[in-house]
Amino acid sequence: GNSVTQMEGPVTLSEEAFLTINCTYTATGYPSLFWYVQYPGEGLQLLLKATKADDKGSNKGFEATYRKETTSFHLEKGSVQVSDSAVYFCALSEGGRRALTFGSGTRLQVQP
Amino acid sequence: ETGVTQSPTHLIKTRGQQVTLRCSSQSGHNTVSWYQQALGQGPQFIFQYYREEENGRGNFPPRFSGLQFPNYSSELNVNALELDDSALYLCASSRTSGRSTGELFFGEGSRLTVL
Numbered sequence: 001g002n003s004v005t006q007m008e009g010p011v012t013l014s015e016e017a018f019l020t021i022n023c024t025y026t027a028t029g030y031p032s033l034f035w036y037v038q039y040p041g042e043g044l045q046l047l048l049k050a051t052k053a054d055d056k057g058s059n060k061g062f063e064a065t066y067r068k069e070t071t072s073f074h075l076e077k078g079s080v081q082v083s084d085s086a087v088y089f090c091a092l093s094e095g096g097r098r099a100l101t102f103g104s105g106t107r108l109q110v111q112p
Numbered sequence: 113e114t115g116v117t118q119s120p121t122h123l124i125k126t127r128g129q130q131v132t133l134r135c136s137s138q139s140g141h142n143t144v145s146w147y148q149q150a151l152g153q154g155p156q157f158i159f160q161y162y163r164e165e166e167n168g169r170g171n172f173p174p175r176f177s178g179l180q181f182p183n184y185s186s187e188l189n190v191n192a193l194e195l196d197d198s199a200l201y202l203c204a205s206s207r208t209s210g211r212s213t214g215e216l217f218f219g220e221g222s223r224l225t226v227l
Contacts, residue, residue: 004154043116044155044202044218089154098206098213099145099168102154 002027006090006103013080013110021075021106023064023090031092033057033066033073034100038087047075047088080110115139116205116219124225125193133188133222137205143167143213144186146178147202149221155202161186162208190224198226 007022025031035047035057048057053068062077073090090103115138125131137144143162147155157170161180175191184205190197200223204216 041220043220044204046215049215091154098216099157099160099170100147100155100216101157104152104154 002031002092002094002101004090004092004101004103006088006106009087009105009107011106011108013108015082015110015112016079017110019075019077019080019084019108021088021090021108023073023075023103025071025073025090025092027071027092027094029094031094033064034091034093035062035064035073035075036089036091036102038089038105040086044089080108082110082112084108085110116203116217118201118203118219118222120222121220122223122225124227126227127193127195129193129226130189130191131193131224133190133201133203133224135186135188135203135205135219137184137186137203138217141205141207141217142184143206143208144180144184145204145206145216146186146188147204148172149200149202150196151199158188162213193226195226198224200224 003026032051034049036044037047048059050057050066056065087105091100117136145160146158149155159169160167164180179187200221202221203219206216207214
Protein backbone atom coordinates (compact mmCIF):
# COMPACT_ATOMS: atom_id res chain seq x y z
CA GLY A 1 0.00 0.00 0.00
CA ASN A 2 0.88 3.66 -0.09
CA SER A 3 2.83 5.30 2.71
CA VAL A 4 4.53 8.60 3.55
CA THR A 5 7.48 9.00 5.91
CA GLN A 6 8.59 12.37 7.15
CA MET A 7 11.20 13.48 9.63
CA GLU A 8 10.21 13.58 13.25
CA GLY A 9 10.00 16.86 15.04
CA PRO A 10 9.97 19.17 16.62
CA VAL A 11 12.28 21.18 14.42
CA THR A 12 13.41 24.31 16.22
CA LEU A 13 14.99 27.12 14.21
CA SER A 14 15.87 30.74 14.69
CA GLU A 15 14.16 33.34 12.53
CA GLU A 16 15.73 33.66 9.05
CA ALA A 17 17.28 30.18 9.23
CA PHE A 18 17.03 27.72 6.31
CA LEU A 19 14.40 25.01 6.62
CA THR A 20 14.34 21.48 5.23
CA ILE A 21 11.71 18.93 6.21
CA ASN A 22 12.35 15.55 4.61
CA CYS A 23 9.57 13.48 3.08
CA THR A 24 9.78 10.17 1.26
CA TYR A 25 6.95 8.08 -0.11
CA THR A 26 5.99 4.62 -1.27
CA ALA A 27 3.33 4.27 -3.93
CA THR A 28 2.26 1.68 -6.46
CA GLY A 29 1.74 4.12 -9.32
CA TYR A 30 2.38 7.78 -10.06
CA PRO A 31 0.98 9.79 -7.18
CA SER A 32 0.40 13.48 -6.76
CA LEU A 33 2.33 14.92 -3.82
CA PHE A 34 1.28 17.59 -1.36
CA TRP A 35 2.42 19.58 1.63
CA TYR A 36 -0.28 20.67 4.07
CA VAL A 37 0.17 23.02 7.02
CA GLN A 38 -1.80 23.11 10.27
CA TYR A 39 -1.46 26.33 12.23
CA PRO A 40 -2.41 26.27 15.93
CA GLY A 41 -6.19 26.19 16.30
CA GLU A 42 -6.82 26.01 12.56
CA GLY A 43 -7.69 23.36 10.01
CA LEU A 44 -5.37 21.80 7.45
CA GLN A 45 -4.43 24.07 4.56
CA LEU A 46 -2.84 23.07 1.30
CA LEU A 47 0.61 24.68 1.12
CA LEU A 48 1.84 23.38 -2.23
CA LYS A 49 1.58 20.44 -4.59
CA ALA A 50 3.24 18.69 -7.51
CA THR A 51 1.52 16.26 -9.82
CA LYS A 52 4.36 14.69 -11.81
CA ALA A 53 8.05 13.95 -11.65
CA ASP A 54 10.40 16.97 -11.61
CA ASP A 55 7.52 19.36 -10.93
CA LYS A 56 8.29 22.02 -8.34
CA GLY A 57 5.50 23.26 -6.12
CA SER A 58 5.92 26.63 -4.43
CA ASN A 59 3.93 28.96 -2.21
CA LYS A 60 4.67 31.60 0.45
CA GLY A 61 8.43 31.11 0.01
CA PHE A 62 8.19 27.35 0.50
CA GLU A 63 9.08 24.95 -2.29
CA ALA A 64 9.35 21.21 -2.89
CA THR A 65 10.44 19.21 -5.94
CA TYR A 66 8.89 15.86 -6.92
CA ARG A 67 11.87 13.48 -7.21
CA LYS A 68 10.73 10.16 -8.65
CA GLU A 69 14.22 8.63 -8.62
CA THR A 70 14.54 9.10 -4.86
CA THR A 71 10.78 8.96 -4.11
CA SER A 72 11.11 12.21 -2.19
CA PHE A 73 9.32 15.54 -1.84
CA HIS A 74 11.37 17.54 0.66
CA LEU A 75 10.00 20.90 1.85
CA GLU A 76 12.39 23.87 1.89
CA LYS A 77 12.30 27.55 2.75
CA GLY A 78 15.25 29.87 2.59
CA SER A 79 14.37 32.12 5.54
CA VAL A 80 11.74 31.10 8.08
CA GLN A 81 9.64 33.48 10.13
CA VAL A 82 8.02 33.11 13.54
CA SER A 83 4.66 32.99 11.74
CA ASP A 84 5.76 29.77 9.99
CA SER A 85 5.51 27.90 13.30
CA ALA A 86 3.03 25.10 12.62
CA VAL A 87 2.76 21.39 11.92
CA TYR A 88 3.62 20.37 8.35
CA PHE A 89 2.22 17.23 6.74
CA CYS A 90 3.48 15.55 3.59
CA ALA A 91 0.78 13.62 1.70
CA LEU A 92 0.13 11.74 -1.52
CA SER A 93 -2.88 10.72 -3.54
CA GLU A 94 -3.32 8.31 -6.42
CA GLY A 95 -6.05 8.15 -8.99
CA GLY A 96 -8.79 10.66 -9.51
CA ARG A 97 -10.49 10.25 -6.17
CA ARG A 98 -7.93 12.23 -4.13
CA ALA A 99 -7.97 10.08 -1.00
CA LEU A 100 -4.89 11.40 0.78
CA THR A 101 -2.27 9.34 2.59
CA PHE A 102 -0.53 11.56 5.15
CA GLY A 103 2.76 11.37 6.97
CA SER A 104 2.78 11.75 10.73
CA GLY A 105 3.59 15.46 10.62
CA THR A 106 6.58 17.60 11.62
CA ARG A 107 6.18 20.38 14.13
CA LEU A 108 8.23 23.49 13.30
CA GLN A 109 9.00 26.02 16.00
CA VAL A 110 10.64 29.27 14.91
CA GLN A 111 12.16 31.41 17.64
CA PRO A 112 12.66 35.16 17.27
CA GLU B 113 -11.19 30.25 6.00
CA THR B 114 -12.25 27.39 3.73
CA GLY B 115 -16.02 27.60 3.98
CA VAL B 116 -16.20 24.05 5.37
CA THR B 117 -17.94 24.02 8.73
CA GLN B 118 -18.07 21.16 11.21
CA SER B 119 -20.12 20.61 14.33
CA PRO B 120 -19.80 20.11 17.17
CA THR B 121 -16.28 21.41 17.72
CA HIS B 122 -15.77 19.37 20.88
CA LEU B 123 -17.66 16.54 22.50
CA ILE B 124 -17.19 13.91 25.16
CA LYS B 125 -18.75 10.46 25.03
CA THR B 126 -18.39 7.25 26.99
CA ARG B 127 -17.40 3.83 25.71
CA GLY B 128 -20.20 2.03 23.90
CA GLN B 129 -22.13 5.18 22.99
CA GLN B 130 -22.83 6.43 19.50
CA VAL B 131 -21.84 9.78 17.98
CA THR B 132 -22.84 11.81 14.94
CA LEU B 133 -20.59 14.49 13.51
CA ARG B 134 -21.75 16.97 10.87
CA CYS B 135 -20.11 18.79 8.00
CA SER B 136 -21.29 21.49 5.63
CA SER B 137 -19.26 21.60 2.46
CA GLN B 138 -18.00 24.65 0.63
CA SER B 139 -20.34 26.20 -1.90
CA GLY B 140 -20.01 24.52 -5.28
CA HIS B 141 -18.45 21.36 -3.86
CA ASN B 142 -20.15 18.00 -4.34
CA THR B 143 -17.77 15.59 -2.60
CA VAL B 144 -17.05 15.11 1.09
CA SER B 145 -14.23 13.11 2.66
CA TRP B 146 -13.73 12.27 6.32
CA TYR B 147 -10.41 11.77 8.10
CA GLN B 148 -9.45 10.70 11.62
CA GLN B 149 -6.44 12.41 13.20
CA ALA B 150 -5.21 10.85 16.43
CA LEU B 151 -3.10 13.02 18.71
CA GLY B 152 0.38 13.50 17.28
CA GLN B 153 -0.44 11.62 14.08
CA GLY B 154 -1.33 12.46 10.52
CA PRO B 155 -4.94 12.24 9.34
CA GLN B 156 -6.17 8.84 8.15
CA PHE B 157 -8.75 8.50 5.39
CA ILE B 158 -12.06 7.07 6.59
CA PHE B 159 -14.29 7.38 3.52
CA GLN B 160 -15.52 9.69 0.78
CA TYR B 161 -19.05 10.49 -0.37
CA TYR B 162 -20.10 11.59 -3.85
CA ARG B 163 -23.66 11.75 -5.17
CA GLU B 164 -24.91 10.56 -1.79
CA GLU B 165 -22.99 7.27 -2.04
CA GLU B 166 -19.79 6.01 -0.46
CA ASN B 167 -17.07 6.41 -3.07
CA GLY B 168 -14.05 4.86 -1.40
CA ARG B 169 -13.18 3.70 2.08
CA GLY B 170 -10.05 3.42 4.18
CA ASN B 171 -9.20 0.76 6.73
CA PHE B 172 -12.00 1.47 9.21
CA PRO B 173 -14.57 -1.00 10.57
CA PRO B 174 -18.26 -0.92 9.58
CA ARG B 175 -19.22 0.83 12.82
CA PHE B 176 -17.91 3.94 11.06
CA SER B 177 -20.64 4.97 8.64
CA GLY B 178 -21.71 8.09 6.85
CA LEU B 179 -24.34 9.90 4.88
CA GLN B 180 -24.34 12.61 2.27
CA PHE B 181 -27.44 14.71 1.74
CA PRO B 182 -28.81 16.29 -1.46
CA ASN B 183 -27.28 19.64 -0.43
CA TYR B 184 -23.89 17.83 -0.26
CA SER B 185 -23.57 18.18 3.51
CA SER B 186 -22.51 15.04 5.32
CA GLU B 187 -22.62 13.12 8.58
CA LEU B 188 -20.13 10.72 10.13
CA ASN B 189 -21.61 8.19 12.54
CA VAL B 190 -19.59 6.02 14.87
CA ASN B 191 -21.31 3.25 16.82
CA ALA B 192 -20.08 1.34 19.87
CA LEU B 193 -17.42 3.92 20.67
CA GLU B 194 -14.03 2.68 21.84
CA LEU B 195 -11.35 4.58 23.74
CA ASP B 196 -9.14 4.56 20.60
CA ASP B 197 -11.82 6.50 18.72
CA SER B 198 -10.71 9.61 20.63
CA ALA B 199 -9.36 11.87 17.90
CA LEU B 200 -9.89 14.96 15.79
CA TYR B 201 -12.30 14.18 12.95
CA LEU B 202 -11.73 16.24 9.86
CA CYS B 203 -14.12 16.83 7.02
CA ALA B 204 -12.87 17.93 3.61
CA SER B 205 -14.97 19.08 0.69
CA SER B 206 -14.03 19.14 -2.98
CA ARG B 207 -15.53 19.20 -6.43
CA THR B 208 -15.63 16.05 -8.54
CA SER B 209 -16.02 16.40 -12.27
CA GLY B 210 -15.99 13.28 -14.37
CA ARG B 211 -13.47 10.89 -12.83
CA SER B 212 -11.32 13.57 -11.23
CA THR B 213 -11.65 15.22 -7.83
CA GLY B 214 -10.16 18.63 -7.24
CA GLU B 215 -8.34 20.14 -4.29
CA LEU B 216 -9.59 19.25 -0.81
CA PHE B 217 -10.59 22.03 1.57
CA PHE B 218 -10.60 21.04 5.24
CA GLY B 219 -12.75 22.14 8.11
CA GLU B 220 -11.30 22.79 11.57
CA GLY B 221 -12.50 19.46 12.87
CA SER B 222 -14.57 17.93 15.65
CA ARG B 223 -12.56 16.76 18.64
CA LEU B 224 -14.06 13.61 20.15
CA THR B 225 -13.01 12.33 23.54
CA VAL B 226 -14.16 8.86 24.58
CA LEU B 227 -14.00 8.09 28.30
